[in-house]
Amino acid sequence: MYNSIVFTQSSMKSTFLNEMESRGYLNQCTDLNQLDELCHKKSINAYIGFDCTAKSLHVGSLLQIMVLRLLQKHGHRPIILLGGGTTLIGDPSGKDSTRKILKYGDIKKNIKSIKNNFLNLLDFKNKKTKPIFIDNYKWLGKLNYINFLRNIGSQFTLNKMLTFESVKSRLDREQSLSYMEFNYMILQAYDFYKLNQEKDCSLQMGGSDQWGNIINGVELIRKISKREAYGLTTPLITLSSGAKMGKTEKGAVWLNKSLFSPYEYWQFWRNTEDNDVVRFLKFFTDIKMKDLEKLINQEKDINKLKIILANQATKILYDEKTSKKAETTAKETFGSKKISKNLPIINIGKELVNKGVSILDLFTENKILSSKGEVRRAIANKGIKINDKILDDDKKVIFIQDFQRNDYIKISFGKKKHYLLKIN
DSSP states (O other), rough: OOOOOOOOOOOOOOOOHHHHHHHTTTOOOHHHHHHHHHHHHHHOOEEEEEEOOOSSSSSGGHHHHHHHHHHTTTTEEEEEOTTGGGGTTOTTOOOOOOEEEEEEEEHHHHHHHGGGGTTTTTTSOTTTOOOOETTHHHHHOOOOOHHHHHHHHGGOHHHHHHHHHHHHHHHHOOOOOOOHHTTHHHHHHHHHHHHHHHHOEEEEOOOOOGHHHHHHHHHHHHHHHHOOEEEEOOOOBTTTTSSTTTTEEEEEESSSSTSSHHHHHHHHHTTOOOGGGHHHHHHHHHHHHHOOOOOOOOHOOHHHHHHHHHHHHHHHHOHHHHHHHHHHHHHHHHSSSSSOOOOEEEEHHHHEEEOOOOHHHHHHHSSSOOOHHHHHHHHHHHHHETTTTOOOTTTTTOGGGGGGGSSSEEEEEEEEEEEEEEEE
16 A cells, blocks of 8 residues: 655746656756746757667666656657767766776667667657757767867866766776766767757756766857757666666566566566556656546556556557556466466577576576575475476476477466566
8 A cells, every 4th residue: 555646737938847846857957947938938959868888778767768758759859869979988976986998889889789679669750859869979080189178178178077966986996987988078068058059959867876977068068169058867777676776686677678577678667566566657657647647546456557557658658558568468377377488588598408407507507596605595495397397306407208299398487577488
């Protein structure tokens, strides 16, 4: 059970900022009143930047994409900055150490793949609000260092840069911060300046850990172009448990079905902690706020709300058919004795299974559990099943003859993790 919820109405003129506030997306803004007037009077271009360190974004980026989705809904145009240039350096915000430096060729492949994450999440049909994709390597790759220092670097003081949280926190912990990373905030500010010049972009948005970087961009535009620009941040999401949003025992919750299946994605939302459900319904669904208030106050079964959240979030990323299929798979898996053929699949080579695959290797190499010791403990605690029968032998080896009855084997860990093992 939980208390009834009353969603307060915003007093802002702009329908975009009004809904931003009512959904809890709004954290900080450089000048909320002026931005409200601007968004009320005309359609604007606004951008969010995404690092390209992997071939997919993950759920940790989803709140930012939902903001872009909301921006479009209210008639404004999103600019998606894919950081081909800045990913070569790495954003120090929230990082404990310097991350691995990628080659630009690998980053380009990531950019191409990441664009696909947005296909269902944003609207590409309306010409006025169709997303603009830009790789900041376009200008960062051509920079003349001396000219950049004279024209851009001269606008920043070391004193102020040292006060920003992304720098200060690393120095306070006596963790190294390379000169390369230290320059990141200047390059991000330069991105905003270039987008303001070339794409009439008047607003940068991002998570609250980007606040310092965003302010730098706003000030750079004012100093050089003498134009007004605005910055806005969303809250960083932490779960009620204190865990980081979008992380599971298996790793990140990717927005790419080749890395994280639609069924697993549905299950991720279905397994939301009770105290996070209402917040996530506001953050990660398109349900209108009035309907959401009514739904939350009428539906007293938290598990039914979790299913609604899972269905709506999966529908947004994929489509309604995929969402329904995932829900049906879950019902078949948990509500009946038959094995659903729509569970996530683990493929195994025929040569390998001819030789035999140990249950310890199977679970660790597919990241169901992180170590062989964990697998042994799970078996000892009767937490692993093969075809719904409890496994009690940690020396179990799966051979080709185990597939004689069916072309798959169902393997399970606990009540929520189920997979079909199939021969390639």
